Amino acid sequence: MMNGITIGQFFPGNSLLHRLDPRVKILLTLCYIVAVFVPSNWYGLGMAVAFLIAAVLLSRLPLKLIFKSLKPILPILIFTALLNMFYVSGGVTLWEWGVLHLTTQGLIAAAFLAIRIIALIAGSSLLTYTTGPTALTDALERLMRPLKVIKVPVHEIAMMMTIALRFIPTLVEETDKIMSAQKARGADMESGGLFKRIKALVPILIPLFVSSFRRAYELAMAMECRCYHGGEGRTRMKQLHMGLRDWLALLTMALLIGGMIVLNVFVTPVL
C-alpha cells in the first residue's frame, strides 16, 4: 500500500541539468522562485516561461512528469485564479451577478497569477527531479556553512536529513509488516469513518515508534563504531566542483532577472 511513496522523486539521468553542481541547482531554484514574482508585464513573464521550457527540455525528462508535479496544486491554482477574477476590478465589465462582477482586468490578473504559480511549481520540482537526495543534502550542508558563524548546527542538520532519507524505505517496509501483522490479528483498517480509521492506526504507530527508537539506538552505536564524532575534522569523499557550465547557468539566471527588471522599467505594467 505504501510502495508508491518516493520521497524527493529523483529521476536519474545524465542530462545537462542532472550534471549541474547541486549547489548551483539549489541557488538557481531559489533565484527562479524570486524571479517569477519580479515581472509586472507579459514580456517579463514570457522570459520566465521561456527559461522554464528551456530547462525542461535540457533536463530531458518526460513532459508528463512536469504535469504530474502540478496536479497536487490544482485546487489552490483554481481557487486563487477565481479569487483574482472576481476581486480585481477595472476594464470592461463582462458579467455581473449581485456582488460578483467579472472584468477584463480580473481575467488578466487571474491568468497572470496562474502562470506565475505554474512556473514556480514546475521550476522547483525540476530541482528534486534531477538531483539525488544525497547530493541535495550535501549541497545544503555546504551552502549553509556560513550559518555556522551564528551557531546553526549545519552539519547536524545535514546528517539528520541524510539519515532520515536513508530510513524512509526501511520504515515504510516495517509499517507494511506491522500492518500485515495487525491485520492477521483481525485489525480492520479499511472500513468505518475517518475517526475510526485514525483510531485503527494507533496499534500500527505504537510498535513503529518503539522500533524506531531501538533502531536509533543501534544506529548511534554503529556510527560510534565507525568513529563518528560530529562534523569536526570530517572530510568528504565526493567533492563538489564548480565547472564552466555551472557558472554559465548562474550567468543565465542573472541575465534573466536583469532582463526582467529592465522590462519592468520600460514596459507599462499589466495591472
Add this chain to the structure above:
Amino acid sequence: MDSAMLRTEALCYAYEPDETEPVQALCGVDLAIEEGSFTAVLGHNGCGKSTLAKHFNAILLPTGGKVFVKDIDTADEERRLDVRRTVGLVLQNPDNQLVSTIVEEDVAFGPENLGIAPEEIRRRVDEALKTVGMYDYREHAAHKLSGGQKQRVAIAGMLAMEPDCLVLDEPTAMLDPQGRAEVMETVRRLNRERGMTVVLITHYMDEAALADRVVVMEGGEVLLDGTPREVFSRVRQLREVALDVPQATDLCFQLRQYGLPIAGDILTEEECVEALAALLGDPHGIA
C-alpha cells in the same frame, strides 16, 4: 608488552538498570587474542558474548578490570578513536548500521569521520568493496540489497577504516542461509588471505568450527577455550550449558555412546564420512 591484539584482564561488566539490582554480564574474563588469529566466541543468549564484543572497541567500558587494544587501555578517552580505527565492530542487524542511502557513500562514512583525504577515501572505498565482492553494487541503493549483501557492505564500511582487527557480533543471526554463507566466506577469506585478526561472536556451531580457536562463554565467564576439536569433543559439557555441537560431531558422539570405535574430535561432514567408511570397511571394527 606481548603481541596480543586484544587483551582483557579480569574484565567485569555490570548493567545497572535503574531499579533492579545490577546485572553482572561479565565477571572476570581473561582473554588474549593473538594477531592474525580467527577466534569464535560461542555461547547461549545472555552469556555475555555481545557485551564482551562491545568492550573490544570501547563502546562499553569495563566496570572492573581492563581491556587493552594493542596495549592501548580502552578506558583512555583521549585514544578512543585510535581504538575504534584499530578494531572494527560489525553488528547484528545490517539495516541499522548503514548510514547512507548509496552503498559507496556508506562505505566512505568511516574514513570520512577520520578526516582522510578525498582521493584516499575513494581508493579505500573501492578496495573495500572489491574485497567483499560488492564493487559492482557501489552505486546501488543500500536498502534494496539482500541481507547478506548489506552485511558485506557493513564489513566493507569497517575495512575502509583499515582496522587491524575485525569483531563481528552475530553478523549472520538475521540472515538467510545463503546470506550466512556469503558473510562467512568473506570473513574467512579476510583472515586467511589478509591475515586480519577476526573475532566472531556467534551461536552457530558450524560457524565456530571454522575458527582456529573457540571460546565458550557461560554466565559471563569463559567456560571452555581451545581449538574447535578440543572444545567440541567435550560434548557433555557443552550440552550442560544448552549448546549443541556440529551435527557430524554429534553423530560420532552418539555412535561412541553405543561403543563404536570412532574418533571423538570429528568436526566436518567429510571427516565423519571418512571415519564411517573406515568403520564399515573394516568388519572387525564393528564387531
